[in-house]
Amino acid sequence: VYYVGIDLGGTNIVAGVLDEDYRMIGRAAIKTAMPRPAKEIIADMARAIVQATENAGVFLDNVDSIGIGTPGSVDRETGTVMYAGNLNFSNVRIVDEMRAILHKERIFLENDANAAAAGEYYAGHGRGKRSFMQITLGTGIGGGVISDGRMLIGFNGAGGELGHTVIVENGEQCTCGRKGCFEAYASATALIRQTKAAMMSDPASKMWEIAGGLDRVDGRTPFDAAGSGDPTAREVVKQYLRYVACGITNMINIFQPEVLCIGGGICNQGDNLLLPIKQMVSLENFARNCNRQTDIKISSLGNDAGIIGAALLCKLA
């Protein structure tokens, strides 16, 4: 038996086929090519699935289930994407439409951050753990919390928005309407904003040269410049890591998960990210004198977490 997952993104539609050991044995990608109608995107999702199964040498009949990870908010029961801004989706009954094209009944839908958490829970650092959470530091901050095979989604399905918890009361404007969210301080987008502000205030910073201009700043810029000794960049990284540690400590004090994984592009920094975070959390978390501490790790699945997790949505209680 095989499992198929789709990671639907604003840039690419990627489908993957997993075997019973949750190894990816085939994949296919099609450009999302926005803007275009939902119907066309869904047709291409079906095409990507067919291609991925062909690449894996698997018959669609032998696929147990299909899982879809999508940006935005979902209604799992009706298989509807309620709203996804970057896809221009509003109340799209994606599961029904996929069923009509592929003639497969078992199709699951989940928010992409939750799907990525499910991937890491079943096929990565969460394997065999009772309680697990993942925090993805990307364009925004996504999160997923899973205990005993159950995803935290709340009674209305809108829970698990870990990025939209305020850590700086009345602080930076967040896209969600609040001010001072974890996302507004610790996402890659926030780091880029903080980096640009620091560059503006220090025309001598190495960050100018490393980035090659203000418009070319990305999440690597301050880390690279800090590594080469630039004091302004060091300050940016130091404060950014404080924000990340602050939000992670908050989540640990609430959930005390056995494992907490950090995902997203910023994870490419490896130990430059992980070690200072672990250090700060170990000093501050409420259970610091407990003999069992949350293990903080960098996501093991990288960009594939979303596809793998989507494929394994069928496993969730």
Added chain:
Amino acid sequence: VYYVGIDLGGTNIVAGVLDEDYRMIGRAAIKTAMPRPAKEIIADMARAIVQATENAGVFLDNVDSIGIGTPGSVDRETGTVMYAGNLNFSNVRIVDEMRAILHKERIFLENDANAAAAGEYYAGHGRGKRSFMQITLGTGIGGGVISDGRMLIGFNGAGGELGHTVIVENGEQCTCGRKGCFEAYASATALIRQTKAAMMSDPASKMWEIAGGLDRVDGRTPFDAAGSGDPTAREVVKQYLRYVACGITNMINIFQPEVLCIGGGICNQGDNLLLPIKQMVSLENFARNCNRQTDIKISSLGNDAGIIGAALLCKLA
């Protein structure tokens, strides 16, 4: 069958007996009378239980189980109070000692904030709800999260510390060692600190007269003065309510519980507390466009939540 609960506090040991409909049919209280050895306190807990069953006209043999709610951190499996500062308890095997005195096997131990949440979940506003949380605004901020009959305690038993989530990065020093915790801004203790600071900066404030001096300020002072039109008090209350709403919105964005109860002494303010909080949460929470919203209520059990919840700890999965 009957259930016995004990609320062990720094001032009083209160025992209560519930009938099968979770109504309190007898109670007894003994002064905690600190400082004294744990052994004496435990002996008085047993005495309070015996008195309460006598007052209820119930034989101890007909008591299904006994639950203990204690301040501090607990190990539920070994029935040990790991640490409770205000009781001067450190690694006290309270359940074994109670078993030895009362010859009852089924004795459960829980942190008092979690016990209060369990009370409201089984016998108050949480009755029949799938997911529930309670936030207690007292000397500190305690919390309890219960879904499908399971309490959120984390893999090491130290979870659910909702009050120790930072809402003001690098803000006021908290007793937990962090800076800027929800507890450091929205507990009754924090409100008193904020009130005193405002009084110092405004010698003409009515709060001086209403409190009768700086040392007599309590959680009611700013609310009473605001009610009588004092502008400085109004500002204190307004900002305090912003902090409370900030922390509550954080929790709703994470958990989206069907019902969220607010407990603790500040709840005596009733609608002066509840209505502005509801208003702010409804404007800010991530699910504000969802057709199902968390119902925010003031705890229905008041001071008895801890006793009732302790008695019903046997119901938790």
